[in-house]
């Protein structure tokens with residue numbers, strides 16, 4: 001294949017970054033990259049920002065070019081929150097600078113590059129021709145959609161294409177498949193124990209530290225208004241990030257979400273600072289208040305590390321080892337350390353394994369046959385239900401909500417109201433800074449909507465207003481009365497809860513974990529049952 005006649009193709013690309021002068025200057029300030037012939041193209045995606053990426057580890061730095069491309073297809077396959085696009089683009093640009101610092105040749109295509117084809121495949125094809133490569137070496141992506149695309153890169157470029165397994169996870173996909181093989185039920189708890197044994201995290205010999213695998217029962221303290229809350233970690237946007245913010249403000253003005261106040265870290269150093277902040281300020285109370293919700297408080301004691309973990313700026317095992325060390329040093333209690341480590345080596349790995357086991361098809365599942373469209377207020381926050389308004393406006397402002405808000409507020413409402421899970425899935429994939437399909441889809445389709453019929457969880461996470469009242473301070477300021485089931489002022493979740501169970505009675509009645517609630521319903525007077533149904537129907541009709 002013909003090579004670019006000029007000496008250093010990477011330098012040529014830097015001069016083409018006219019739309020991003022601060023970024024171009026930062027790249028050019030790094031030592032000159034190798035200038036010899038290029039054999040291998042190493043495409044690096046927006047969530048593969050790790051210097052230990054398998055394809056980087058396997059490539060010969062002297063004979064390779066790293067390709068990074070901001071492309072419209074990735075930026076618009078769902079209507080991403082503005083802060084999510086800004087985070088990915090800025091983190092990509094900073095990673096390109098880091099690669100160059102580490103001596104790599106980097107070919108970076110900005111969104112505004114006049115020759116940008118708009119797709120990853122188009123940019124890989126152009127770059128392979130531009131550099132005259134014989135080989136494309138990539139790390140497998142986090143989404144089925146992109147893997148399908150990647151599988152065609154060899155034919156598209158005429159190069160040998162090598163796709164490596166992503167080793168930034170603790171459980172290789174074949175190991176997960178072997179674990180799942182032949183099991184009637186997949187349950188996170190058993191998988192988690194395997195991961196504890198495998199990593200040795202919180203183990204005393206063969207036994208779990210503290211004599212128990214799981215301290216969740218101690219992690220359900222409701223929020224109290226008097227809690228002392230740490231200020232969240234905030235990074236100050238530098239010139240490169242400011243250029244990206246201007247670009248996103250201009251090109252994605254119609255997308256959901258506010259860009260103002262963007263304070264996410266965009267480098268591995270920022271991510272490390274966010275981890276240090278969490279260990280110092282929030283881990284101590286993480287366990288106790290993991291499920292709590294407070295008005296006007298987005299972060300509570302959560303780590304807000306998911307954006308960094310999911311893009312490769314932080315390593316999951318390193319995070320867990322640091323958390324364990326805090327417990328071993330006596331600075332945090334076991335319920336906090338165990339609760340946190342379980343989320344990462346348990347849930348995070350488990351949902352990834354499940355995604356790849358069940359794709360394609362998993363994102364189309366709809367076991368409860370829910371077909372109602374997503375209410376418009378999911379995009380505006382304009383609803384009298386204070387719990388939903390809080391979660392949605394906070395999501396609009398920060399691209400973040402913590403787990404219980406996602407599961408028990410927006411997720412619970414969508415399931416009770418019978419919203420089409422595909423629409424719910426696309427909403428979550430769009431609005432959260434940490435959303436990539438491998439982690440988002442099992443959480444939404446499986447955990448929050450029960451649309452996989454119980455593959456991921458043993459029962460639907462369904463709740464009426466009582467749960468939200470117990471775990472938050474929302475209900476006291478709500479226009480609805482959480483204690484009432486029917487009538488004009490009744491909390492809508494109460495009637496919706498019973499209506500959901502009855503509506504799906506055929507599918508749910510046999511579930512032993514729901515036996516008690518069905519018994520309670522069975523004991524209600526017929527008139528009360530009719531009233532609940534009327535109340536729910538009227539609400540859903542007006543939705």
Ligand code: FAD
Pocket residue numbers: 301302303304305306307309310340343344347348349351401402403404406407411428429432434435436439440441443444447448
């Ligand atoms: P913390 O509460 O501090 O938890 C620590 C870490 O544990 C997180 O950073 C995350 O890496 C991991 N973790 C915790 N719970 C889960 C879980 N259920 N699955 C996987 N990892 C977990 N998480 C995402 O990373 N991306 C998503 O797109 C996403 N979508 C979700 C959609 C729904 C409907 C639900 C119910 C949950 C979703 N989650 C998702 C899981 C969880 O809500 C987020 O990981 C968490 O809120 C991120 O905030 P944090 O870093 O402050 O988490």
Ligand code: DLZ
Pocket residue numbers: 044045046047048069070071072074075076080084085088120141142143146436437
């Ligand atoms: C999320 C995202 C966005 C918004 N933009 C890009 C992009 O322009 N270029 C890129 O390489 N990656 C981007 N990403 C991340 C990809 O969507 C992600 O790599 C795939 O979803 C695979 O997980």
Ligand code: SF4
Pocket residue numbers: 384385386387388464465466468469474475476478479480481482491492493
């Ligand atoms: Fe939400 Fe009902 Fe409480 Fe209002 S009363 S905040 S709708 S749970």
